Amino acid sequence: MNSDLKQASSEKFRRLEAGCRASGLSLTHQRRALLHCLAQRSDHPTADQLYDELKSDVGGLSRTTVYRILDTFVRVGLVSKISSPQAKARFDADMGRHHHIVCEQCGKVADLFDSDFNLRGLPENNSSGFTVHNYEITFNGLCPLCQKIGKENES
Amino acid sequence: MNSDLKQASSEKFRRLEAGCRASGLSLTHQRRALLHCLAQRSDHPTADQLYDELKSDVGGLSRTTVYRILDTFVRVGLVSKISSPQAKARFDADMGRHHHIVCEQCGKVADLFDSDFNLRGLPENNSSGFTVHNYEITFNGLCPLCQKIGKENES
DNA sequence: ATTTCAGGTGGTACTTTATGTCAACTGGTT
DNA sequence: AACCAGTTGACATAAAGTACCACCTGAAAT
Numbered sequence: 001m002n003s004d005l006k007q008a009s010s011e012k013f014r015r016l017e018a019g020c021r022a023s024g025l026s027l028t029h030q031r032r033a034l035l036h037c038l039a040q041r042s043d044h045p046t047a048d049q050l051y052d053e054l055k056s057d058v059g060g061l062s063r064t065t066v067y068r069i070l071d072t073f074v075r076v077g078l079v080s081k082i083s084s085p086q087a088k089a090r091f092d093a094d095m096g097r098h099h100h101i102v103c104e105q106c107g108k109v110a111d112l113f114d115s116d117f118n119l120r121g122l123p124e125n126n127s128s129g130f131t132v133h134n135y136e137i138t139f140n141g142l143c144p145l146c147q148k149i150g151k152e153n154e155s
Numbered sequence: 156m157n158s159d160l161k162q163a164s165s166e167k168f169r170r171l172e173a174g175c176r177a178s179g180l181s182l183t184h185q186r187r188a189l190l191h192c193l194a195q196r197s198d199h200p201t202a203d204q205l206y207d208e209l210k211s212d213v214g215g216l217s218r219t220t221v222y223r224i225l226d227t228f229v230r231v232g233l234v235s236k237i238s239s240p241q242a243k244a245r246f247d248a249d250m251g252r253h254h255h256i257v258c259e260q261c262g263k264v265a266d267l268f269d270s271d272f273n274l275r276g277l278p279e280n281n282s283s284g285f286t287v288h289n290y291e292i293t294f295n296g297l298c299p300l301c302q303k304i305g306k307e308n309e310s
Numbered sequence: 311a312t313t314t315c316a317g318g319t320g321g322t323a324c325t326t327t328a329t330g331t332c333a334a335c336t337g338g339t340t
Numbered sequence: 341a342a343c344c345a346g347t348t349g350a351c352a353t354a355a356a357g358t359a360c361c362a363c364c365t366g367a368a369a370t
Contacts, residue, residue, distance in 0.1 A: 026366050028318065048356070062320040067357065069318095081240040083257075083293040087327065088356060089242045101278075101285045102238075110283035119272060122294065123256075128265035129299040130256045136293045138238040139277065144284040181337050183347065203327070217349045222328065224347095242356065243327060 013039040016078060016093060023076040033058045034069050038079060038093035044100070044109040046088050083136045084109060101139040105146035112139065168194040171233060171248060178231040188213045189224050193234060193248035199255070199264040201243050238291045239264060256294040260301035267294065 016035045020027055033054050037045070045053075051066040070091055073079040079093045084102045090109055092100075099112040122132045171190045175182055188209050192200070200208075206221040225246055228234040234248045239257045245264055247255075254267040277287045 026317070028366070030319075046356085060320070064321075064358085065319055072318095083238040083240050083291075085236040085238050085244065087242055087244045089240065101281065101283060101287060103285065104288070110281075110285055112278055112281050112283070114278055114281070117274060117278070119292075123267055123269060123272070126256065126265075126267050126269070128256060128267070130258065130265055130294075130296045131302060132256060132294045132296040133259070134295050136238075136295075137274075137290055138293060139285075139287045139290045141285045141287040141289075147286060181346065183337070185348075201327085215349070219329085219350080220348055 009040045012093070019076075019078045023078070025072065025076065030058060030061060030065050031069055033061070034066065034073070035093075038091065042094075042111060044082055044090040044092050046090055050091070082109065083138050085138075085140070099137040099139065101141060103143035103146055104140050105142055108143045110143070164195045167248070174231075174233045178233070180227065180231065185213060185216060185220050186224055188216070189221065189228070190248075193228075193246065197249075197266060199237055199245040199247050201245055205246070237264065238293050240293075240295075254292040254294060256296055258298035258301055259295050260297055263298045263300075265298070 013035055016039060017027060017032070020031060020035065025031065034050060037050055037053055047067050047070055048063070050070070051061070051063050054066070055061050055063075070079065070089075073093075074081055074091075077095070079091050080095060081089050082092050082100055084090060084100070084107075086102070086107055094111070097115070097118055099114070099117055101110045101112055102108070117137055119135060119137075122135065124132075126132070168190055171194060172182060172187070175186060175190065180186065189205060192205055192208055202222050202225055203218070205225070206216070206218050209221070210216050210218075225234065225244075228248075229236055229246075232250070234246050235250060236244050237247050237255055239245060239255070239262075241257070241262055249266070252270070252273055254269070254272055256265045256267055257263070272292055274290060274292075277290065279287075281287070
């Protein structure tokens with residue numbers, strides 16, 4: 001079971017690495033390290049969470065670099081910034097169609113894979129004149145932990 | 156036309172004021188001023204945008220107060236923080252079901268009133284164990300201005 | 311294997327966005 | 341007009357993100 005997960009995340013890592021190459025980005029230690037984290041985690045970490053996880057492993061890793069690499073990954077479409085009401089960016093390396101649930105209390109974000117909620121189209125001619133490329137559905141509610149305790153945690 | 160809008164926003168203001176009273180909040184100058192702004196604007200301002208608009212009108216208004224009042228309004232359900240991939244909170248005083256379109260380039264946020272996109276239910280038993288209370292759909296694309304010019308603006 | 315250099319990184323400084331604290335003030339009630 | 345719980349202003353601080361520039365490195369060419 002655990003080894004299945006390991007398998008799946010290293011498979012995901014290889015795909016991300018390939019995507020990186022395909023976009024003409026050099027595979028630096030720092031980028032590999034970030035791709036590893038992103039492939040393993042499914043909790044949609046913030047830039048600072050990723051930095052905190054990696055700074056001990058990757059000697060001399062700079063916070064600036066983490067922000068910059070994440071920006072690059074988003075720009076080339078390898079990773080996305082997910083929408084939430086929180087005032088910080090969270091990143092997701094799974095570009096397949098899926099949705100997110102945000103805990104109102106502690107801010108945790110979980111995936112929801114359920115194609116029943118997929119939209120069947122996009123708005124074409126809306127009154128605001130925007131062209132629409134894509135969408136995200138953000139559900140909100142309470143995570144299992146916050147359902148039990150009625151008080152605040154940190155994500 | 157313009158007076159219709161004025162009419163509509165003052166109507167909205169009165170509803171918000173009533174909601175404030177109903178929640179047992181005192182109607183201070185500062186809260187009224189914020190409700191006014193929120194009733195008039197449909198651009199989903201950030202806390203600092205509201206502060207910048209109000210600080211000249213409301214003598215001695217404090218930035219802290221703006222943040223605190225918005226928090227309170229969200230807590231009592233008078234206003235909502237909308238979901239977007241941007242790392243800052245945007246506020247919306249329209250609590251009716253509608254959707255948002257965010258410009259990928261400049262960050263502007265517009266409303267989309269189109270019930271065709273409303274979901275017909277919420278996820279009940281999802282694998283992550285979250286209870287789900289509500290949802291938001293965030294579309295992304297380009298605003299009319301950014302469609303013309305291919306370069307960056309500030310919202 | 312060595313050289314080369316465009317692209318990438320580290321470190322520092324800085325801005326923007328948000329929160330914590332507490333004395334002083336005020337809306338609404340008596 | 342007096343009271344006081346709730347609210348505010350000012351300041352300090354934290355958290356999140358950006359700008360800048362000298363130096364370094366991945367990977368392509370030789």
